[in-house]
Every structure is written in C-alpha cells, then in structure tokens.
Amino acid sequence: MNIVLVGSGNVATQLGRAFKMAGQDIVQVWSRNIDHARELADTLASEPISDLFDLDKNADLYIISVKDEAIKQLAHELKVGDKLIVHTSGSTGMDVLEGSSTKIGVFYPLQTFSKVKSVDFRLIPIAIEGNTPEVASTIHAIADRLSEKVIELSSEQRKALHIAAVFACNFTNHLFALSQELLSEQNLDFDLLRPLITETASKVQLNDPITMQTGPAVRRDQSTMDAHLDLLSDKPELKELYQKLSQSIVNLHERSQG
Amino acid sequence: MNIVLVGSGNVATQLGRAFKMAGQDIVQVWSRNIDHARELADTLASEPISDLFDLDKNADLYIISVKDEAIKQLAHELKVGDKLIVHTSGSTGMDVLEGSSTKIGVFYPLQTFSKVKSVDFRLIPIAIEGNTPEVASTIHAIADRLSEKVIELSSEQRKALHIAAVFACNFTNHLFALSQELLSEQNLDFDLLRPLITETASKVQLNDPITMQTGPAVRRDQSTMDAHLDLLSDKPELKELYQKLSQSIVNLHERSQG
Incomplete structure (x- = not known):
C-alpha cells in the first residue's frame, strides 16, 4: 500500500513509523515547511x-495529520478523486473531508504522542469511521495491520x-x-511522586x-482539606x-450512589 | 521488634503486612471496632x-494509622512512657503526639493503599521525622527495613x-x-482509555x-477547546x-517561560 x-x-511521525514497520510504503510527506517534511x-x-x-495522485491512502483548525482548509485544497482520504483528529467530524474524495473517513489513534518516544501501536485503540460501509471496512482492515484494538465509532462518539x-x-499530566x-x-524531588503515579495508573x-x-x-475529611486549603492560601489558582x-469528587460519589 | x-x-493493613514480611512481630492490632481489629x-x-x-506496654514501636482527625484524641489516650510512637499521616504535624511518649515521630509511606491490592514496599518513599536526631535515626533504620527510599522531612515539607x-x-484518579x-x-468502554492512562504515567x-x-x-488550540466546551454545555461541573x-495549563507554561 502506498501512503501519503x-x-x-x-x-504523523508515529503513524509513519508504524506503517513503515508494518511493511507499507510512505511515498510522500507533506508539510508547509519543507524542512519539517524532510526531517x-x-x-x-x-x-x-x-x-x-x-x-x-496515485497513492492508495492520504492521511491528514495536522492541527485541527488546519484540516478543513487542507481538505479544500486536496482533491484525490476516488482515492481514500482520512484525518486523524478526535475532535473533528468526518464531514470536513467532503469534496476531497468520494471515499472519506477517520483514523484516530487514541494515544499521547511525542516525536521522541516510540509507542507500541498494537495496544493503541484506533477509532475509525467511513462515509460508506465499504469505506469503513477498508479503513478497518488498514487499522487492523497496526493495532489489535480497532473500533468503529460515529463522529459524535x-x-x-x-x-x-x-x-x-x-489534565492528568x-x-x-x-x-x-x-x-x-520545598526543595523536594519529583522522584518522590513517581511510584505513586505509577500505582495510581x-x-x-x-x-x-x-x-x-x-x-x-x-472520606469527607474536612479537617485535612481545610489544612490543605490553608497551606494553599497564597496560591489562588x-x-x-x-x-x-x-x-467534584463528592458530587460524583453522590451521583453514583443516587 | 515488637510492633503495635x-x-x-x-x-495499617499494608504496613502490617510489610513489617510481617520483613520478619517483625505485630503483637497487637487496635481498633475501636473489635471486628475490624480482628479481621x-x-x-x-x-x-x-x-x-x-x-x-x-512493652512493645518497641507503636504505629498510629487512623483518620487524621482521630490522631490527636488517640494520642491523648495513649501513654507509652519512653517507647517509640509514630503516626503515618502526611498532613498532620509530629507535635500532636507530644505527651504520649518522650520519643515521637512520623512514618509516612507515600503511596495509595487499598486493603485488597498489595504493593511493593521496597519502591515506596517513606518520609520520616523524629523529635530528636536519635529518634529520627531509629525511625530511619526501621523504615530502611521496608523501603529503599527513606527520606527525612520536616513537618512542613x-x-x-x-x-x-x-x-x-x-485528583488524577x-x-x-x-x-x-x-x-x-456514549456506551463506550473505559478500556479504550486504559492504554492512554498507562502511557501518560x-x-x-x-x-x-x-x-x-x-x-x-x-497548543493554544482555541477552536478545539471551544468545540469541547460546547459539547459539555449541559454538564456545568x-x-x-x-x-x-x-x-491553569496556559498559566503554568507562562510561569515556566517567564
């Protein structure tokens, strides 16, 4: 499969690596900044x-991985006929791709990516969507090559x-x-909290x-909360x-018991 | 060493297990509710x-592990002479133990405990404090038997x-x-987020x-934030x-660059 x-x-970086490792060809990388594209x-x-x-124009799959606000404009400029085109955004509807192709969809890998740290794509849920059952099925098959956890979701979901x-x-980070x-x-090292963070997750x-x-x-332990708020009195945020x-913790526990 | x-x-449950595994004797377990003590x-x-x-009255170490607001009252009732007594609270000063003994201190294991899930105490930071250098040194040595990460902190720290x-x-949880x-x-399973949570930690x-x-x-991606806030409009909390x-994310990044 040829991918742009x-x-x-x-x-884009992590997806490119994952597709490459899965034996696919990345024929082109586009960026407005040629240095970024080249890197x-x-x-x-x-x-x-x-x-x-x-x-x-002859690739099998075009993957738009840009800032959410740039997707729509790019989609206007990209006309790929009946080739498959997807974006990778969680918060953007599939419909912004209408007009780019007869086959549009979404390929949303649910993970936090950085350029430097590689991740094991097999464990990453990929939420997919297609504008027809056939397109959804094609995208599903492509996602299956990268991950064991492919799920078809509506744009709303x-x-x-x-x-x-x-x-x-x-927010957690x-x-x-x-x-x-x-x-x-207090001159204390963050290392003190790292085991706690691992255990919490x-x-x-x-x-x-x-x-x-x-x-x-x-625990509704008001005296501890008051003591904490007192110590935070010079930090309004x-x-x-x-x-x-x-x-919110109190509210959620009341909702869950109600 | 004999511990109460x-x-x-x-x-108390996790500490008791850890001390037991380290070869110490837990001679008594006190609770206001005898069934809880017995369990x-x-x-x-x-x-x-x-x-x-x-x-x-002849144990070597008395460990008070109760709700923060109950420590002070218990300390008033517990008179152990010159035996070592500590509490395990992060948010309570050492001074609440004054009057219970000539040797008082704090033994605060920094971890999130549940009764059912055991934890590897060797990796848990233990913050200790003693009312004299000798007491601090004794508590440090006791903590060293459980953890590789013992640190002496003031009550303020x-x-x-x-x-x-x-x-x-x-708050993270x-x-x-x-x-x-x-x-x-949206009828979606929490499993979708679990790999993301692991990676975030x-x-x-x-x-x-x-x-x-x-x-x-x-990213200062206002359009995505606006879209999210719009979808949360019926959930004011x-x-x-x-x-x-x-x-707060924006503020912190401005502070760190300023």
Missing part, C-alpha cells in the same frame, strides 16, 4: 514536499472519547506538573476508577482547583 | 484489641508533599472517573511532566473543570 502523509507532527521523510525513505501541486482523553491524559511545582518550592487497569478513589475528599476537584 | 498497630484501615489481626497472627486499657500527592494521585462517566454516556517516569504536556490547551484546568 499530509503533516509532519507527532501523530520526517528522511526517516521513512520518503519524498518530502511542501507544495500540494507536487502531490502524488469519537468527540466524546476525545474529551474523555483530555481529562484522562492532558498537568496535575503531575502542578505537583512537581509544589514539591520544588496501575490501579485503574483492572478496576473502575470510582471504586479506587482515595484521599480526603472521598491551586486553591481553586483543589476546591473544585474535591467538590 | 493502632488502627486497622488501608495503611486484620487474624492475617498477622496478632492479638486484636478494642480497649486501650488492654494495650501491651511533609505537608507540601501530601498536598502534591493529592493532586498527583487523588478522579479525572479517570470523570472520563469513564463521559464514555459510558509512563511518560513522566523519565521526564518532567511540564515537558510532556500535550492537548489543546498547551465538567465544563468548569475543563476551563479551569485548561487555563
């Missing part, structure tokens, strides 16, 4: 391009999944960053998180987050 | 008691560490619970979390958390 990667960021193309034995005029991923990954900031003010692999909740809020998250 | 466990909850004592070949009048742990563990709730409304084991931040907020956490 439209984009050269974290997702990724070089690792994939591929041709870098920065002008869509140079696009290979995929958007909910993406929001859930922001809570479970992006930010809480780690805030905790590191708190420690550094590990506990929810076999259990529902709501049953694993610990800490002062779920952290204090507010502490209050809102603690209240 | 004052308390029978998650921390734990039975697994440790120990004597359950519910009346402090029955307390063995330990309290900051405890707040950081609430952010990195309790709650974000997982909220994301599961979001998925279930894994990424910060060798890197600082601030450098690992991904997602719409750190989640919408507010989304806004506050996204703003």
Whole structure:
C-alpha cells in the first residue's frame, strides 16, 4: 500500500513509523515547511514536499495529520478523486473531508504522542469511521495491520472519547506538573511522586476508577482539606482547583450512589 | 521488634503486612471496632484489641494509622512512657503526639493503599521525622527495613508533599472517573482509555511532566477547546473543570517561560 502523509507532527511521525514497520510504503510527506517534511521523510525513505501541486495522485491512502483548525482548509485544497482520504483528529467530524474524495473517513489513534518516544501501536485503540460501509471496512482492515484494538465509532462518539482523553491524559499530566511545582518550592524531588503515579495508573487497569478513589475528599475529611486549603492560601489558582476537584469528587460519589 | 498497630484501615493493613514480611512481630492490632481489629489481626497472627486499657506496654514501636482527625484524641489516650510512637499521616504535624511518649515521630509511606491490592514496599518513599536526631535515626533504620527510599522531612515539607500527592494521585484518579462517566454516556468502554492512562504515567517516569504536556490547551488550540466546551454545555461541573484546568495549563507554561 502506498501512503501519503499530509503533516509532519507527532501523530504523523508515529503513524509513519508504524506503517513503515508494518511493511507499507510512505511515498510522500507533506508539510508547509519543507524542512519539517524532510526531517520526517528522511526517516521513512520518503519524498518530502511542501507544495500540494507536487502531490502524488496515485497513492492508495492520504492521511491528514495536522492541527485541527488546519484540516478543513487542507481538505479544500486536496482533491484525490476516488482515492481514500482520512484525518486523524478526535475532535473533528468526518464531514470536513467532503469534496476531497468520494471515499472519506477517520483514523484516530487514541494515544499521547511525542516525536521522541516510540509507542507500541498494537495496544493503541484506533477509532475509525467511513462515509460508506465499504469505506469503513477498508479503513478497518488498514487499522487492523497496526493495532489489535480497532473500533468503529460515529463522529459524535469519537468527540466524546476525545474529551474523555483530555481529562484522562492532558489534565492528568498537568496535575503531575502542578505537583512537581509544589514539591520544588520545598526543595523536594519529583522522584518522590513517581511510584505513586505509577500505582495510581496501575490501579485503574483492572478496576473502575470510582471504586479506587482515595484521599480526603472521598472520606469527607474536612479537617485535612481545610489544612490543605490553608497551606494553599497564597496560591489562588491551586486553591481553586483543589476546591473544585474535591467538590467534584463528592458530587460524583453522590451521583453514583443516587 | 515488637510492633503495635493502632488502627486497622488501608495503611495499617499494608504496613502490617510489610513489617510481617520483613520478619517483625505485630503483637497487637487496635481498633475501636473489635471486628475490624480482628479481621486484620487474624492475617498477622496478632492479638486484636478494642480497649486501650488492654494495650501491651512493652512493645518497641507503636504505629498510629487512623483518620487524621482521630490522631490527636488517640494520642491523648495513649501513654507509652519512653517507647517509640509514630503516626503515618502526611498532613498532620509530629507535635500532636507530644505527651504520649518522650520519643515521637512520623512514618509516612507515600503511596495509595487499598486493603485488597498489595504493593511493593521496597519502591515506596517513606518520609520520616523524629523529635530528636536519635529518634529520627531509629525511625530511619526501621523504615530502611521496608523501603529503599527513606527520606527525612520536616513537618512542613511533609505537608507540601501530601498536598502534591493529592493532586498527583487523588485528583488524577478522579479525572479517570470523570472520563469513564463521559464514555459510558456514549456506551463506550473505559478500556479504550486504559492504554492512554498507562502511557501518560509512563511518560513522566523519565521526564518532567511540564515537558510532556500535550492537548489543546498547551497548543493554544482555541477552536478545539471551544468545540469541547460546547459539547459539555449541559454538564456545568465538567465544563468548569475543563476551563479551569485548561487555563491553569496556559498559566503554568507562562510561569515556566517567564
């Protein structure tokens, strides 16, 4: 299969590697910045391009992996006839690709990617969608080459999944960053928290998180919470987050029992 | 070494097991509820008691592992002369134990405990404190039998560490619970997020979390954030958390660059 990667960021990089390892050809890598295109193309034995005029029109699959707000504009410029074209965005509907091809779809790998850290694609859920059952089936078969966890979702379901991923990954990582900031003010190393973080993630692999909740809020331990808020009194942002998250823990447990 | 466990909850349970495995004797387990005391004592070949009048006065170490707000009252009732007594609370000063003994201290294992899931104590940081250098040194030596990561902290440092742990563990787990709730409304399984959660925790084991931040907020991707907030419009609690956490990501990255 011949693939064109439209984009050269974290997702394009990891997807390109994974397809390459699965024996597919990445014939071109496009980026508006030719240096970015070249950097990724070089690792994939591929041709870098920065002008869509140079696009290979005979590839089997065109994958748009760019910032969400750039997808629609790119889709307007990309006309690939009856070739398959997909985007990789969790929060963007499939419909933005209409007009680019008769065969459009979505190929959303649910993972947090960086350029430097490789990931095992076999374990990454891939949410797919196609504009016809045949297209969905084709995309499903392509995704099956990379992952054991391919699932067909509607655009609505995929958007909910993406929001859930922001809570479970992006916001979670930010809480780690805030905790590191708190420690550094006391000259304490973040290493102290790393085993706790590993265990927190590990506990929810076999259990529902709501049953694993610990800490002062779920115990309704007001004196500990008051002591914490007192210590955060000169950090209004952290204090507010502490209050809102603690209240949300109480609310969720009331909802789940109600 | 003969140890009395004052308390029978998650921390007492895991500590009791760890000391037992390290070859120490747990001579008594106290709980106000004799059934709770018995449940734990039975697994440790120990004597359950519910009346402090029955307390063995000749143990080498008394460990108070009860709710934070109960420590002070218990400490008033426990008079152990010149025997070593510690509590295991992150957020409670050492001074609440004054009057119980001439040798007081803190033994705070930084981990999230449940009764059912055992943990490898060797990897758990234990923050210790003693009212004299000799007491601190004794507690350090005891902690060394359980963990490779013993650190002596002041009460002030330990309290900051405890707040950081609430952010990195309790609030994090709650974000997982909220994301599961979001998925279930779309009939999606939490399994979809589990690899992402593992990777999110894994990424910060060798890197600082601030450098690992991904997602719409750190990219200043306002259109995605607006789309998410729009989808959360009927969930005011989640919408507010989304806004506050996204703003906090932006603020932290400005602080770190400023």
